């Protein structure tokens with residue numbers, strides 16, 4: 226295993242050689258995490274690692290800990306089996322979502338890293354089912370991807386189950402201007418051929434999409450072997466069971482790195498106002514002509530967006546999605562800023578009646 230085949234590049238090398246090489250640290254990439262245990266690849270192969278006490282001491286929030294796809298600086302233990310993670314290398318790109326944990330009356334919002342250092346994101350949607358895939362969900366994934374810094378590629382899978390895959394592709398292209406859209410059939414022979422153009426040495430790809438859309442099947446098909454467990458779709462709701470519960474990184478024999486992720490049912494956006502603007506670029510373009518610079522497109526006079534909707538130039542559902550995503554990020558920001566200040570509020574006791 227070479228560092229290059231694991232996705233190592235100059236930008237990591239610069240951070241590493243100056244700071245850590247002198248201390249006898251080795252670069253390694255996290256391929257799976259489970260609680261406190263990190264499974265890592267380094268040039269010598271696969272190892273199990275934990276973070277050092279010093280690392281833990283410095284970590285403030287969960288996103289300070291390594292995630293799948295992260296590069297870390299490790300020190301091998303004398304036993305030659307275990308390694309200790311000393312440092313987390315700066316992330317080139319990061320996919321994160323908002324994880325809200327509620328305990329009692331407190332609700333805390335934290336950034337949860339799904340995958341790090343990803344170059345290309347395959348946004349997988351399934352073409353089976355009567356209602357087709359969700360354009361709204363795709364919009365959310367596009368914002369998530371733009372926010373991460375990776376390049377999005379839309380993958381419409383299960384073309385074999387669709388009567389009209391081409392019109393589905395046209396719809397997807399409409400809401401994803403400038404983004405490549407491929408219709409594939411992961412179970413068919415050579416059905417994932419269009420995706421191979423993205424697979425090159427040192428390139429890291431992640432598969433994102435609802436559970437049952439065929440992410441693991443796509444990985445198996447691209448690898449040519451059964452690497453990931455897949456799951457038959459339940460007849461009632463056309464979704465696969467949750468077979469992939471954690472993100473997991475795989476190095477393909479022919480070059481390229483793939484990260485499988487569990488089905489993210491609802492991606493809660495964590496940040497990225499500018500990413501939203503990219504997702505809705507045509508709307509942004511029109512909004513430049515609104516009379517007010519801070520127009521919210523909610524009935525203000527001289528609103529160019531309202532005019533464009535009236536004339537059928539853009540669909541009103543696009544504006545609804547746009548506002549929803551904006552509000553979600555605003556809410557995440559509020560929670561983040563005030564989350565720690567919210568104290569547990571004692572429930573009011575019923576007042577005793579005076580006798």
Ligand SMILES: Nc1nc2c(ncn2[C@@H]2O[C@H](COP(=O)(O)OP(=O)(O)O)[C@@H](O)[C@H]2O)c(=O)[nH]1
Pocket residue numbers: 382383384385386409410411412413434435436437438439440441442443454455456457458465466468469488
């Ligand atoms: N008909 C058809 N079924 C597929 C295709 N791709 C995946 N499946 C099936 O869909 C189910 C869910 O696939 P899986 O890869 O586990 O989905 P994941 O949850 O996104 O990883 C499995 O039963 C697969 O065999 C496809 O292109 N066509």
Ligand SMILES: [Mg+2]
Pocket residue numbers: 440441442453454455468469485486487
């Ligand atoms: Mg899976």
Ligand SMILES: [Zn+2]
Pocket residue numbers: 512515516520521522523525527528529530531
């Ligand atoms: Zn407006």
